Amino acid sequence: MNTALPFVDWFRHSSPYINAHRGRTFVILIEGEGMVCDHGEQLVQDLALLHTLGVRLVVVFGIRPQVQTALSEAGIEPQRHEGRWIADASIMAHVERVAAEQRLWLEARLSLGLPNTPLHGIELTAVSGNLVMAKPLGVRGGIDFDHSGEVRRVRSVAIEGLLDQGAMPVLPPLGYSSTGEVFDLEAAEVAQQVAVALKADKLILLGDAEGLHDDQGRLLRQMSPAEAEPQRRQADVDSEISRHLSAACAAARHGVARTHLVSWRDRDALLGELFTRDGVGTMITQHRYEQLRPAELGDVAGLLELLEPLEARGMLVARSRERLEHEIDDYLVIERDGMIIGCAALHTYPDEAMGELACVAVHDDYRGGKRGEMLLTEVERRARRQGMTRLFALTTHTSHWFFEHGFQLADLADLPTLKRDTYNQARRSKILLKSLG
Structure with missing residues (x-):
């Protein structure tokens, strides 16, 4: 019986958060590295748990490492500029294929209902589609970015309709234009724009780093966008932390109450951030908690x-x-x-x-x-x-x-x-x- 006591104590202390999160809208980004090996399996199970607790989830997934591997195997070295690769036709072929494979993998895991698994008896409807409209980056600094794009519009009414039906929208880092083209997008930007369009209660960015640290290496639990900006400016423009901080600060400034930076490396990070008072990562918010x-x-x-x-x-x-x-x-x-x-x-x-x-x-x-x-x-x-x-x-x-x-x-x-x-x-x-x- 004693071995159960810590769990029981944690469960009692988490009950206010269970109640507070019910019916709320969370946009969760899982970077490509977090989708592989056991990390991805655990995250899917945690997503299912959040769903059963009544959280309205929109999941955005990244594919950068998988695409990079595919390009390397094909002997393609993408040209980069300002932190983005230039997605020509040959690169887009790999981007679209990898995005489809990752989406199918994620949907298959969300459909898993075998006995003796955490998803037993849970029915999840994962839905993807042309829910994010995009436009090309165009020519910048004399460089034509081809099919590298940015978010133009989020079809928020359609996503809200899916959420109202109890479905879980699953969004790849792709966008579609009114002329029928497909564009390669930054996953963090997709997550940020979706969170803002839905007026989401939380934007959760699962990346490599557990959050932000001060000069002594101590984890910073909470920051305002203004406090986080210096770290964003100091980060390499092509780094994940730069992309995540840009998304977090923009989301906070445009009405998303709380953005959380946590690590997929910690199997307990997602639930620990949401159901404990202090969390395990860094929260970016305009409003002090x-x-x-x-x-x-x-x-x-x-x-x-x-x-x-x-x-x-x-x-x-x-x-x-x-x-x-x-x-x-x-x-x-x-x-x-x-x-x-x-x-x-x-x-x-x-x-x-x-x-x-x-x-x-x-x-x-x-x-x-x-x-x-x-x-x-x-x-x-x-x-x-x-x-x-x-x-x-x-x-x-x-x-x-x-x-x-x-x-x-x-x-x-x-x-x-x-x-x-x-x-x-x-x-x-x-x-x-x-x-x-």
Whole structure:
């Protein structure tokens, strides 16, 4: 039984996401490398699972490595310019053949319903077709790109109709023109344009890299398009990360709520990104999913859950629901994807122009990210706006943190009269004071 407990715990914590994702539209790009060997089989099974959970899926697949292999075997070396190969007739013959083979492979796997497989009993209708219209890149820098093209229009009404019928549109990196021509497209651009046209809730880009990293090699969990742009500009124009960042930033700027960069190399990446609070890759979004804001009455339950372990350890004075509701306007919270992970309060004593920094708390899982400093900075800003000239705090466990942020030891006589009269002698809290001048 014990071996099942971690799974049960994960399942309980994933339930809010299962509910939140039901009925949502996700556009998922699987790059060509992710379609081979066991990686592709696992991804197909995860797509089927998402489908059974009520997610409306559009799948875009890449074929770059497969086409490159086919060209090498045929002794064809494509001419490249600005990160794209020039798709002449000989290259297009291979592009079209490989795209058809990959689409058939994917549709066959999505139809697999054998006993003892994760897809047993699941019926998926995968549909492809002329759902993306294209136009030629034309002549650029004196180079005629021939049948290399770009997306002109996405037939969003047709795709929405398929989704409404419970089907899963499967789109190759090909586009069609009104004159009956076929064009080679970038898979990442197709995914981005489809996500924007459908006003998708998520665009998920499964590539080689797990996401973006900072200068110390640490994974960046969340970035805005503006924050991601420098990395895009530094990347090689022909690199996968350049294509993915271009798609992610453009999608975010055009209304796609969240774009996720995750790796097909991690067999758990897709589900881990969607059903855990922190995910496993990098999310590009215009809207912060972790924000510092004033507390609201609806946050009281989250505050109680955050504070209870600290109160049990004697680090904080116990606060009742009624007290939190009464003082809610004094509180700031850090909310992360619907969960309260940090808080602080400012209680003011206007007659003495003093404020109390109280109830500073950060969830154990989210310490070390300077969230305490963020709360302190905002409390100080709020105190100054209200005319406070000094800030005090009472603590039994964390005096060194306050010392590091400019507080000094003080005496009982330094407290406002009302606070001095209610000081709990049994707790013997250290009194710390900081000037806001």
